[in-house]
Amino acid sequence: MIADTGVTAMKSKKVWFSGPTVVYATTVATAIILYLMLDGSDITESSRAFLRLSGRVGMGLFFISFGASPLHRIFQAGWTRYLIRNRRYYGISTAIVLWAHYLVILSLSSTSPAWFEVSVPWFILFPGSVTFVFVGLMALSSNNFAVKKLGSKAWKKLHQVGGYLALSAFVGEYVLVLYLQPILLPDYDFAVKNSTVLMYALFAVPLLLLYLRLRKSCVAIRRFAFSLILRGGIRWLIYLEIVVHRPILACRLDNQARPNSSLCLLTMKNCRLSSRRNSSRRFR
Secondary structure, eight states: HHHHHHHHHHHHHSSSSOHHHHHHHHHHHHHHHHHHHHHTTTHHHHHHHHHHHHHHHHHHHHHHHHSSSHHHHHHHHHHHHHHHHHHHHHHHHHHHHHHHHHHHHHHHHOOOHHHHHSSSSSHHHHHHHHHHHHHHHHHHSSSHHHHHHHHHHHHHHHHHHHHHHHHHHHHHHIIIIIHHHHHOTTTOOOOGGSHHHHHHHHHHHHHHHHHHHHHHHHHHHHHHHHHHHHHHHHHHHHHHIIIHHHHHHHHHHHHHHHHHHHHHHHHHHHHHHHHHHHHHHHOO
């Protein structure tokens, strides 16, 4: 009786920071930080500071929402079950932070057009805008009504495509900053104000998420390759048995009474050739 009461109490116990509370807290915190950080005296630098913060917070929230399933498959723990139950709300929170990030970038086109022209060229703005649109669609469709209207297959496809677009955007950002900045953005000084160690540490987050998401596919690819190698090896052993070993054994049995080695070798060669012809006809 006491044990049943304890189990019931544990089941009825809920984590307070879960469900819609995650979305409400993220919205309020984003609004407060946006209000405090955007300084009118130097709008460019304050906006860039907010972009750095919102980008990293958004990446962390995205890691939680998009990585909940692979983490749960690996660990099967209480905290991964919490992530599975609340990944929808963390996904909406990710969209709120990232859309605040996107709106601040667009606002810099009017408040600081010189910085916007140098730091946000078309090859960053257009793919980034498509990614933000998908993130917004994912947030708007994160409800049961959208699942019924779109259908489970279309809904899963939307969230899968949008999730991998956002993940590729995070990876591409750090690839651009760490490796391609001198070529594509020579006047962009983002990496100057951040340590290289920090950049690589942040770069490891989307790479880890990419590995977690593709881990199951990698295992399937390895199994497929192993099965191909195994089947190829078995076919090769069968070929050796049919084409090489059996003719030689037959020739040796036939030529036991005739110890002439040259004749035996000639007979073995003829047997091997005839068996090859027969095997080729079979495979045809």
